[in-house]
Amino acid sequence: MTPAARYAAAIDILDRIQSGEVAERALTNWARSHRFAGSKDRAAIRDHVFDVLRCKASAALAGGGAAGRALVAGLLRLRGVDPATIFTGEGFAPDPLSEVERAALTHALPDDIAQLDWPDWLRDQLASDLGADFDAISEAMRARAPVFLRVNLAKTDRERAIAALAKDGIEATPHPLAATALELGAGARRIQQAAAYKDGLVELQDAASQAAIASAPLGPGERVLDYCAGGGGKSLALAAACPEALIAAHDIDAGRMRDLPARAKRAGAKVSLRAPGDPGTGYDLVLVDAPCSGSGTWRRTPDAKWRLSAARLSELVALQSEILDAARGFVAPGGRLVYMTCSLLTVENGAQIANFAMRHGCEVLSQRQITPLSGGDGFFVAHLQL
Numbered sequence: 001m002t003p004a005a006r007y008a009a010a011i012d013i014l015d016r017i018q019s020g021e022v023a024e025r026a027l028t029n030w031a032r033s034h035r036f037a038g039s040k041d042r043a044a045i046r047d048h049v050f051d052v053l054r055c056k057a058s059a060a061l062a063g064g065g066a067a068g069r070a071l072v073a074g075l076l077r078l079r080g081v082d083p084a085t086i087f088t089g090e091g092f093a094p095d096p097l098s099e100v101e102r103a104a105l106t107h108a109l110p111d112d113i114a115q116l117d118w119p120d121w122l123r124d125q126l127a128s129d130l131g132a133d134f135d136a137i138s139e140a141m142r143a144r145a146p147v148f149l150r151v152n153l154a155k156t157d158r159e160r161a162i163a164a165l166a167k168d169g170i171e172a173t174p175h176p177l178a179a180t181a182l183e184l185g186a187g188a189r190r191i192q193q194a195a196a197y198k199d200g201l202v203e204l205q206d207a208a209s210q211a212a213i214a215s216a217p218l219g220p221g222e223r224v225l226d227y228c229a230g231g232g233g234k235s236l237a238l239a240a241a242c243p244e245a246l247i248a249a250h251d252i253d254a255g256r257m258r259d260l261p262a263r264a265k266r267a268g269a270k271v272s273l274r275a276p277g278d279p280g281t282g283y284d285l286v287l288v289d290a291p292c293s294g295s296g297t298w299r300r301t302p303d304a305k306w307r308l309s310a311a312r313l314s315e316l317v318a319l320q321s322e323i324l325d326a327a328r329g330f331v332a333p334g335g336r337l338v339y340m341t342c343s344l345l346t347v348e349n350g351a352q353i354a355n356f357a358m359r360h361g362c363e364v365l366s367q368r369q370i371t372p373l374s375g376g377d378g379f380f381v382a383h384l385q386l
């Protein structure tokens, strides 16, 4: 496909998303009905769609409308590319711009246009929560997120992992957020085919998650429960950080942990699985990586940004509070609770923890809000002494 034809495909897919289809499904359905598109085409089209979704409101303003054509033309304009060079109508390129469309592309844009790319109902809350960093974070959230790896210290070290990745043509550099973090450059898309990945020397994990795990040092023989383990990313990171700790993984949905045994085998990690509703008790440390808005990860899942509602956020806050109360019961006397979210919102983070500490009269040992200004996702971690 030509570069312009890929934009035409993105317009088609954006129209489907704008009419209510979930982004991933719209991309899959498009690929199924356009079998001629190769993997490079599909990757480029996906990038265009996600680039627009990250900046959907500002692209709509710049392009003069909310349909796929206006969104793509608006994004090109925001990037300093003349949309007329893509909308040529030649081959499979989008049809030429009409006069009305051209006129819509000329009006002036506000200086603080990045602030538009938050849901309207959430903007003031985020502005208040993020304070002086609001503008810079608004801008950062409109760019693609880097790809990060966690070096599996149980099998290798950072320098050897970098050398192993280089053999497969993948460029990796240490990232300051965590001692285990590598940021990928050229070749990042091939990571799952790389020997270093297949051999468990590295895992895909955001640098901010790695920093949060590094803040929870474990001792040999300590009993740890990863209460909301999901796919097990945090369990594996804990096991790599302290192979002598006894890690148990639990999730209310056993299906979410389906791949964990295979991932643990590849990583050479020992993680025992608990049945849903039977997490066990008497743990030295209970980790709650809670279900949340995901607002810190919206660079990777921009569709979710526009789908979150105020009602859903309230439900999540109530669920986090219930989960924390339940998790408290699994901690041994004198043990610790570590709470994490990939959210930027105080209501899910600092306020959630302050309420919990007040309800149960426990001490907040530390808390940290990581933002995309550090390079990784937005992430929150708090340590509580019970």
Ligand SMILES: C[S@@+](CC[C@H](N)C(=O)[O-])C[C@H]1O[C@@H](n2cnc3c(N)ncnc32)[C@H](O)[C@@H]1O
Pocket (backbone or CB within 6 Å): 227, 228, 229, 230, 231, 232, 233, 234, 235, 250, 251, 252, 253, 256, 289, 290, 291, 292, 323
């Ligand atoms: C943010 S995800 C966890 C991600 C995971 N820790 C990782 O690193 O890949 C939150 C998880 O909490 C689980 N969950 C939701 N409600 C729960 C509950 N009441 N008790 C335990 N787990 C729950 C969800 O099934 C989901 O897998």
